[in-house]
Amino acid sequence: MERNRLFWASRRGMLELDLVLLPFLDKIYPNLEEEDKARYHRLLECEDQDMFGWFLRREDPEDPDLQKIVQIIRDTRSQTR
Numbered sequence: 001m002e003r004n005r006l007f008w009a010s011r012r013g014m015l016e017l018d019l020v021l022l023p024f025l026d027k028i029y030p031n032l033e034e035e036d037k038a039r040y041h042r043l044l045e046c047e048d049q050d051m052f053g054w055f056l057r058r059e060d061p062e063d064p065d066l067q068k069i070v071q072i073i074r075d076t077r078s079q080t081r
Contacts, residue, residue, distance in 0.1 A: 007022070010044065012048050017052060017055070023080035027079060028073075028079065032072070036072060039068055046061075057074070
């Protein structure tokens, strides 16, 4: 059930974000530590435009916890393609 909710929360209004978040959820998220999973949940509460800028490396989140999960997603992009 949790996986289903995360899948739908990870589906965003922007195709570009879906192409980042859904493969991450499928391949990387299951192996994250609990703290990083909680960070991912917090990330899903952020605005799409903010996430888009973070994943394109135009800017970084000010919150250190969000910065950590964004960096994990950036670093693992090659593993999710």
